[in-house]
Amino acid sequence: MARSKVVLAYSGGLDTSVAIPWLREEKGLDVVTVTVDVGQPVDLEAVRAKALASGASTAYVADAREEFAQEFLRPALCANALYEGVYPLSTALARPLIARRLVDVARREGAGAVAHGCTGKGNDQVRFELSTQSLAPDLEVVAPAREWSMNRDEEIAFAGRHGIPVDATKRSPYSTDENLWGRSVECGILEDPAVEPPEEVYAWTRSPLEAPEEPARLTLGFEEGVPVSLDGTAVPFHELIGTLNRLAGEHGVGRIDHLESRVVGIKSREVYECPAATVLLEAHRALEALVLPRDLLAFKRTVEQRYGELVYDGLWFGPLRSSLEAFVRATQERLTGEVAMKLSKGRATVAGRRSAASLYRAGLATYSEGDRFRREMAEGFIYVWGLPSRTWASVARPSARPVALPPAGRP
Ligand code: ARG
Numbered sequence: 181m182a183r184s185k186v187v188l189a190y191s192g193g194l195d196t197s198v199a200i201p202w203l204r205e206e207k208g209l210d211v212v213t214v215t216v217d218v219g220q221p222v223d224l225e226a227v228r229a230k231a232l233a234s235g236a237s238t239a240y241v242a243d244a245r246e247e248f249a250q251e252f253l254r255p256a257l258c259a260n261a262l263y264e265g266v267y268p269l270s271t272a273l274a275r276p277l278i279a280r281r282l283v284d285v286a287r288r289e290g291a292g293a294v295a296h297g298c299t300g301k302g303n304d305q306v307r308f309e310l311s312t313q314s315l316a317p318d319l320e321v322v323a324p325a326r327e328w329s330m331n332r333d334e335e336i337a338f339a340g341r342h343g344i345p346v347d348a349t350k351r352s353p354y355s356t357d358e359n360l361w362g363r364s365v366e367c368g369i370l371e372d373p374a375v376e377p378p379e380e381v382y383a384w385t386r387s388p389l390e391a392p393e394e395p396a397r398l399t400l401g402f403e404e405g406v407p408v409s410l411d412g413t414a415v416p417f418h419e420l421i422g423t424l425n426r427l428a429g430e431h432g433v434g435r436i437d438h439l440e441s442r443v444v445g446i447k448s449r450e451v452y453e454c455p456a457a458t459v460l461l462e463a464h465r466a467l468e469a470l471v472l473p474r475d476l477l478a479f480k481r482t483v484e485q486r487y488g489e490l491v492y493d494g495l496w497f498g499p500l501r502s503s504l505e506a507f508v509r510a511t512q513e514r515l516t517g518e519v520a521m522k523l524s525k526g527r528a529t530v531a532g533r534r535s536a537a538s539l540y541r542a543g544l545a546t547y548s549e550g551d552r553f554r555r556e557m558a559e560g561f562i563y564v565w566g567l568p569s570r571t572w573a574s575v576a577r578p579s580a581r582p583v584a585l586p587p588a589g590r591p
Contacts, residue, residue: 219360270362279311362454388526405512
């Protein structure tokens with residue numbers, strides 16, 4: 181009888197490689213691997229070969245960069261999504277896409293389970309499993325690295341016994357994750373939140389101190405909230421992100437040191453490098469400030485915060501996300517225009533913005549020639565707007581001295 185199958189999310193790293201023989205031996209399962217390119221520097225063919233060499237019966241690889249950009253990063257950018265005000269959610273956004281691929285392959289292969297290499301302490305196990313439960317409640321989830329009790333040296337020994345190549349030169353004290361939207365680093369010296377991250381943790385960004393003296397200037401063209409061009413040339417979104425990661429990284433833009441509140445209740449110290457996300461979020465917010473009215477901007481900020489939390493919490497495939505996204509999409513209809521950005525010494529700043537849907541009126545804003553604002557109306561406006569404040573102030577607090585009532589006729 182054929183053994184039942186499990187579909188494993190496979191990165192090519194030590195944990196997921198060791199998971200292949202472990203799933204075969206401990207669980208008696210036939211292992212099919214899935215490796216998804218979401219923009220991490222990965223040689224898909226080498227990863228496929230390693231999966232097969234480690235004992236996988238079939239190894240799927242897929243380039244999902246465009247899908248990641250269009251279906252996950254685009255709504256996240258339109259929602260200005262940040263967790264705890266600083267983290268652009270790079271890792272969190274890729275997990276539901278990978279889970280969806282696992283489910284697709286599980287269906288195609290007739291597998292009864294999926295597996296991931298996450299430990300029991302992080303957010304990613306939550307994201308993989310909640311996504312899988314939402315898409316395929318009947319599938320089982322196996323988490324080898326949560327079950328086995330091997331430490332890193334034991335894993336390396338286990339890998340050796342199973343003929344899995346371990347690249348000793350790549351051994352680093354840090355745990356990293358990368359995709360188009362950013363790179364995350366944890367462990368090692370970073371576990372002491374009092375210590376400044378050493379320069380060696382960074383791979384995508386130059387130190388702002390060593391960035392070029394001459395700033396880089398670029399103009400981003402947006403259509404309905406999504407960047408579509410760079411300096412006047414149309415560029416597919418996923419390619420634009422790659423270009424900006426290199427350019428902004430050169431200028432030291434996008435380093436984030438986050439004392440983060442994990443969904444499993446643990447505080448952790450994470451370092452991120454998100455050059456493109458930093459530039460694009462800054463530019464996108466600048467265009468919104470020009471095009472959206474005050475009440476909509478303020479209300480949208482509350483939606484954005486909730487959206488960021490739910491993405492972090494692994495609830496991508498839930499109805500709150502799709503409902504909030506419907507609101508966000510409606511806010512982006514007029515978000516067409518251009519934003520000029522300046523990258524210099526670790527900072528991405530808005531240099532200028534323009535849009536046909538701009539609410540800015542020079543005749544209203546100016547303090548010089550051509551002022552069309554009817555300032556005589558301001559006095560009446562302030563009288564009415566201030567009425568509640570004056571009424572409130574006129575009522576004496578029981579403990580306070582009595583307040584003189586205003587003259588009759590001026591309540
Ligand atoms: N803490 C981040 C998150 O939950 C990233 C974790 C990524 N994993 C890593 N090994 N750095 O989204």
